[in-house]
Amino acid sequence: MNWSLLVQLLANGLIVGMLYGVVAMCFVLIYKSTQVVNFAQGEFLVLGAWVCLWFITDMQMPFIVAFLFTLVFMTLFGIMIQVVILRPLIGEPVVSVIMVTIGLSIFLQALMNWIFGNSAERFPQVFETESVNVAGLNVESAYLMSLVMSVLIMGGFYLFFRFSKYGLAMRATAFNQQTAQSLGISVRQVFALAWAISAIVSGVAGIIIGMVNSVSSSLAIIGIKVFPAVILGGLDSIVGAVIGGIIIGLLENFAEFVDGQFLNWGNLFTIAPFYVLIIILMIKPYGLFGTKDIERI
Amino acid sequence: MLQTVPASSEKADAPKDTILSVDNIEVVYNEYVLVLRGLSLTVERGSITALLGANGAGKSTTLKAISGLLKSEDGEITRGSITFDGQIISHQEPERTVRSGIFQVMEGRRIIQDMTVLENLKLGAFTRSDGGVKDDIDLVYSYFPRLKERTGLAGYLSGGEQQMLAIGRAMMARPKLILMDEPSMGLSPLLVKEVFGIIKRLNEDFGVTILLVEQNAAMALACARHGYIMENGKIVLDGPAEELRENEDIKEFYLGGSGERKSFKNIKSFKRRKRWL
Numbered sequence: 001m002n003w004s005l006l007v008q009l010l011a012n013g014l015i016v017g018m019l020y021g022v023v024a025m026c027f028v029l030i031y032k033s034t035q036v037v038n039f040a041q042g043e044f045l046v047l048g049a050w051v052c053l054w055f056i057t058d059m060q061m062p063f064i065v066a067f068l069f070t071l072v073f074m075t076l077f078g079i080m081i082q083v084v085i086l087r088p089l090i091g092e093p094v095v096s097v098i099m100v101t102i103g104l105s106i107f108l109q110a111l112m113n114w115i116f117g118n119s120a121e122r123f124p125q126v127f128e129t130e131s132v133n134v135a136g137l138n139v140e141s142a143y144l145m146s147l148v149m150s151v152l153i154m155g156g157f158y159l160f161f162r163f164s165k166y167g168l169a170m171r172a173t174a175f176n177q178q179t180a181q182s183l184g185i186s187v188r189q190v191f192a193l194a195w196a197i198s199a200i201v202s203g204v205a206g207i208i209i210g211m212v213n214s215v216s217s218s219l220a221i222i223g224i225k226v227f228p229a230v231i232l233g234g235l236d237s238i239v240g241a242v243i244g245g246i247i248i249g250l251l252e253n254f255a256e257f258v259d260g261q262f263l264n265w266g267n268l269f270t271i272a273p274f275y276v277l278i279i280i281l282m283i284k285p286y287g288l289f290g291t292k293d294i295e296r297i
Numbered sequence: 298m299l300q301t302v303p304a305s306s307e308k309a310d311a312p313k314d315t316i317l318s319v320d321n322i323e324v325v326y327n328e329y330v331l332v333l334r335g336l337s338l339t340v341e342r343g344s345i346t347a348l349l350g351a352n353g354a355g356k357s358t359t360l361k362a363i364s365g366l367l368k369s370e371d372g373e374i375t376r377g378s379i380t381f382d383g384q385i386i387s388h389q390e391p392e393r394t395v396r397s398g399i400f401q402v403m404e405g406r407r408i409i410q411d412m413t414v415l416e417n418l419k420l421g422a423f424t425r426s427d428g429g430v431k432d433d434i435d436l437v438y439s440y441f442p443r444l445k446e447r448t449g450l451a452g453y454l455s456g457g458e459q460q461m462l463a464i465g466r467a468m469m470a471r472p473k474l475i476l477m478d479e480p481s482m483g484l485s486p487l488l489v490k491e492v493f494g495i496i497k498r499l500n501e502d503f504g505v506t507i508l509l510v511e512q513n514a515a516m517a518l519a520c521a522r523h524g525y526i527m528e529n530g531k532i533v534l535d536g537p538a539e540e541l542r543e544n545e546d547i548k549e550f551y552l553g554g555s556g557e558r559k560s561f562k563n564i565k566s567f568k569r570r571k572r573w574l
């Protein structure tokens with residue numbers, strides 16, 4: 001048995017899992033505060049990555065400037081999606097709203113194929129060294145950045161929801177919209193804020209994944225992988241989303257190890273999360289941390 | 298601006314400084330359920346005014362019409378107007394109404410259960426941007442020392458503590474007018490007394506005007522200056538609190554009843570009205 005490979009894969013799993021956790025948080029944030037299941041989550045990632053790449057290659061910006069411009073773009077994009085597409089749907093049946101987000105996902109895919117083309121493109125070299133050695137493990141710089149960014153984003157979420165006025169307002173709105181209104185909170189603002197935060201953070205995640213792999217429409221697959229993560233953690237729990245993401249990341253890499261060492265099927269790691277999804281739905285339909293009264297779709 | 302009644306033309310005596318006036322409003326839920334049918338009332342600045350009535354009379358609807366929270370229940374003011382501090386607020390969004398100085402403590406307290414006491418209090422000050430929030434938290438704790446000891450989630454507080462938190466949260470907003478919906482609901486007589494004591498103290502200490510909706514008429518009339526009685530979406534009687542306390546009908550139907558029943562007609566009406574209690 002190849003122990004060092006296992007450790008390496010589990011370290012990768014943890015890092016990728018943290019990133020899944022970040023994307024899952026975005027998904028849960030929108031679900032929790034606006035009751036919308038965002039099937040276009042994956043496209044948000046791809047959009048962030050493409051836009052950042054566009055700023056770098058076509059606008060000749062240095063990476064960090066392009067990154068900041070992308071954040072601004074994603075903020076506006078998130079708010080626009082909420083105001084133009086989802087605000088008019090408030091109060092409509094859940095299924096209609098789901099249809100709209102699925103439609104949005106398809107629309108964004110087509111739009112991005114049209115604008116950015118459908119071949120994969122690599123980010124230019126951002127880090128000086130390809131990989132660094134951490135405690136005997138060989139970690140790619142981009143992975144390390146991914147880990148650092150994930151931790152920063154999670155820490156940011158924690159501080160925001162725990163201490164900031166708008167974080168509290170968002171939690172109050174998630175608890176009960178009318179109560180929040182009675183405190184002077186504008187539910188519309190909270191909704192727009194939720195979409196803005198989700199779009200920004202998705203954009204960052206997209207850039208990171210784009211740097212590790214390359215940028216193409218297939219990045220949207222992360223948006224699909226998020227489903228096992230959030231269903232594992234519970235659709236309405238942000239902590240659950242993080243833990244679910246990490247578990248899925250570890251599981252994927254463990255599956256790859258088992259597959260590579262013993263089974264040689266060659267694709268176990270892509271499907272393993274979905275087996276977990278099915279098993280979780282059978283034994284614990286509300287996830288590890290979810291509340292019982294939410295409706296399943 | 299639109300202060301309708303000049304002080305001098307009012308009845309006779311002391312000039313009345315009206316902070317809130319509700320003029321002949323009609324409220325409809327879901328576009329066809331008519332609940333308020335031409336309701337009018339005025340609230341004098343700095344006073345406690347009681348709004349009493351049976352279950353289903355439309356008391357909560359009246360408060361929600363004033364605060365604007367009606368909209369989130371698909372309710373609408375279809376006629377009449379509401380004026381607060383000289384501004385018409387009939388169709389204002391609730392968040393603007395809070396900013397203009399009206400804070401509603403909703404029926405059932407509406408504490409945010411999955412947050413701590415402190416977080417709930419901070420949210421009470423959501424619309425404020427001055428630096429006095431920290432001091433006001435201490436102020437609330439000085440009124441309700443018990444809340445300071447509770448560091449867990451607000452959902453674990455007892456009913457009385459939740460009511461105190463709801464009132465504390467209203468204090469945090471520093472409103473000019475508090476709309477208080479059935480603060481005594483579900484509390485033991487001892488706690489009811491405590492809560493009413495606090496309401497009176499708030500009114501005296503801060504000069505905050507309070508519109509108090511209650512089913513516990515005796516308690517409400519004991520601390521109010523003026524009272525309104527509503528039935529079926531309309532005001533049927535109003536007057537100074539001490540007058541209402543002496544009113545035979547009210548004594549009979551709200552205050553535990555002392556007078557004997559005089560006729561069959563009265564018995565019927567008693568039976569009907571007994572559900573008020």
Ligand SMILES: Nc1ncnc2c1ncn2[C@@H]1O[C@H](COP(=O)(O)OP(=O)(O)O)[C@@H](O)[C@H]1O
Pocket residue numbers: 326327330332350351352353354355356357358359370371372
């Ligand atoms: N959201 C609503 N939709 C439809 N009808 C309502 C709604 N809220 C209250 N009502 C009706 O309006 C009437 C008055 O209710 P309410 O204002 O809650 O009375 P009160 O507070 O005096 O008990 C009741 O008949 C109630 O059924």
Ligand SMILES: [Mg+2]
Pocket residue numbers: 356357358404478
């Ligand atoms: Mg009521």
